[in-house]
Amino acid sequence: MSESYDDDKEKGFVHDVVADAVPGDPIIANRLARYGKLGPIMQKLFASGVEARGVERVPESERESKNVWNNLLMWWSVNCVLTTIPIGVLAQEFYTLTLPHAVAVILCFGALGAVCTSFIAILGPKTGLRTMIITRYSSGYVGGSIYSVLNILTQLGFSVTAVILGGQTLASINPGTLPLVVGIIIVGICSLIPCFVGYNLVHIYERYAWIVVSIVMLFLWGLGGHAGFDISAQKANEDTGRNLSADILSFGGIVFGSVTGWAPVAADYNCRLPANTSSVRVFILTFLGLFIPITFVEILGAALMTITEPAYVDAFTNSGTGGLLSQVLSPWKGGGKFILVLLAMSVVANNIPNTYSAGLSMQALGRPFAIVPRFFWVFLAFVIYTVAGVAGREHFSEILSNFLSILSYWTAFFIVIVAEEHFIFRRPNGPLGGYNLDDWDTPSRLPVGVAGIVAGCCGVAGAVVGMTEVWYTGPIGKAAGGLFGADLGFELAAGFAAVVYAPLRWLEIRLMGR
Structure with a gap:
């Protein structure tokens, strides 16, 4: 056996070296044969x-020794985009938080979400598997x-918010010249092309x-500051006491969901790195690639909402975030209109992983779905x-706030179970x-999945209550909040699943041996 095999075995990752040594990929060859005349x-x-x-596993012989720093750059590009700004806007729009409170929530819940997502990312190089296939090792084939x-719905939900906001911004550049529907279609097509290729x-x-979008964000900070940030602008409207605590927890769930929304796809984009890639390095670079741009841009969104000049207030009231940016x-x-075009098209970087991973998740539904080419599911x-x-x-705004809250619920118990x-x-x-x-595609050798499925159901119950x-x-x-309650959905979802999964999984292994 090779030295790399022994190293991996010691770490708990066992590979079939004989299969890896075969020239070409027998799985891909078998797939081509099944296409018949289309082969x-x-x-x-x-x-x-x-x-x-x-969704097939990437064998060791086909791993690419790419720079692990790509993890940082990719996640930076994905999150330093137009679609991250409205998340910060929600702090004032829906929860009437002052800027200092909004900043504190974004930093704390953003860091927690980045830690969770970065853990999932380290499993990509270690396994050579896509994230949804990795879940089979805890929740079985059915789980x-x-x-x-759930991930298909998540990625499609992200994509809907991305194309709407991108289309809104394009339409606001010269009002009346470009219909919003056309703007949405343009953003969608631009997102499709790289995902189709792969x-x-x-x-x-x-x-x-x-690179370009980070500079644009700095421009927005400068222009917003010139217009006048007013840190106390929301003070009169902000809740107090238990109502304030409820607002903080509810907005925190949205911020957490905006980061952990990437957890179900985090391993998809580094599964071709060598298995001996440093997990610490992957974790740190993924964390920085998520935390820095997300907090930087979400805080920008919250800061822009503190501008009190009537023209800015009216722009947001009439045209939402796109109008405010305009x-x-x-x-x-x-020059400002040109920057708006760049901002509108920045959502393509955000929408690419949504589209690409949605296609992979469709393949991960089962063998009949996996046979269909990946690019077909991407197009769908x-x-x-x-x-x-x-x-x-x-x-x-309604789609964004409700979607991100619900998103944080299932990603929380998914992360706990995998961890x-x-x-x-x-x-x-x-x-x-x-x-x-x-064993990644052999149901009889994977866990039965009872523990994972039951723990997931308990996570859902925690989210519901x-x-x-x-x-x-x-x-x-x-009971936890004030007038409208406090959103503890993701915390209870994670807690319920954590308590239930470990003993059930231990029992499952004792009874089934896998």
């Missing part, structure tokens, strides 16, 4: 640069499929997209979220002694 066409398409691999459904083009785009850039006239995702964006284009499996049961000296990575939404408030959420 030669697909082969030419794949040979032209379109990614052939879908993994359930998570895939992994390599996604990384190439994200490696550089952050007003902020208005002193630069034509594009159609779905573009149509949904057109339909919901007049309700952006307990990894640190308790899959540790080198644990009950299972590691991951047998060749702790949530505070416009359409429903759970009993614990209502």
Whole structure:
């Protein structure tokens, strides 16, 4: 056996070296054979640069020694975008928080979310698997499929908010000249192209997209400051006592969800790194790539809402975040409109991983879905979220606030379950002694999944009793807060799942041996 194999085995990651040594990829070859008459066409398409691999594990022989710093650059590009600004705007728009309180919430809950997502990211190089396939090692084949459904909805929801905001901003540049529907379609098509090609083009785009947009964000900070940030602007409207605590917890759940929304896809974008890539380095670079741009831009959104000049207030009231940004850039006239175009198109960087991973999650639903080429599912995702964006284009803020709150619920218990499996049961000296990575698509050798599914259901129960939404408030959420309740959905979802999963998984292993 090779030295790399021995090293991986000691760490609990077992590979089939014989299969890895075979020239080419037998899984991809088998897939081409199943396409029948379409096989030669697909082969030419794949040979032209379109990614052939879908959810199949990337063997050691096909890993690429790319710079691990790409983790930092990619996540920076993904989050230093227009779509991150409205999350900060919600602090004042829905929760009447003053800027100091908004900043504190963004920093604290943003750091917590970044830690959770960065943990999931380290599993990519170690396993060579996509995130939704990794869930099979804790929740079984059926449980993994359930998570895939949740992730499909998550990524499509992110995409809907991205195309709406991008379209709104394009339409606000010269009001009346570009219909909002056309703007939404433009953003959607631009997001589709790199995802259709696949992994390599996604990384190439994200490696550089952050540069221009980061400069644009600095421009917005400068112009906003020139217009006049008023730190005490919301003081008169801010709640006090238990109502204030409720607002902080509810907004914190939204911030947490905006970061952990990337957890179900975090391993998708580094599964081609060598297995011996430093986990500490991957964790730190992913954390920085998430935390710095997300907090920087969300705080910008909160700060822009403190501008009290009537023109700025009216711009937001009439045209939402896009109108506010247009007003902020208005002193630069034509130059400001050009920057608005850059801002509008920045959502493409954010929407690319949504689209790409939605396609992978569709493949992860099961073998019949995995046989269908990845690019087909990517195209289907594009159609779905573009149509949904057109339909919901007049309700952006409501979609964003409700979606991000609900998102934080399931990602919280998903992360807890995967973490307990990894640190308790899959540790080198644990009950299972590691991951047998060749079992990724063999249901009979994967966990039965009862523990993972039951723990997930308990997580849902925790979210239900702790949530505070416009359409429903759970009993614990209502008791914890003031007039409208405090959203404790993600905290209770994680807590319920954590308590239930470990003993059930231990029992499952004792009874089933896997």
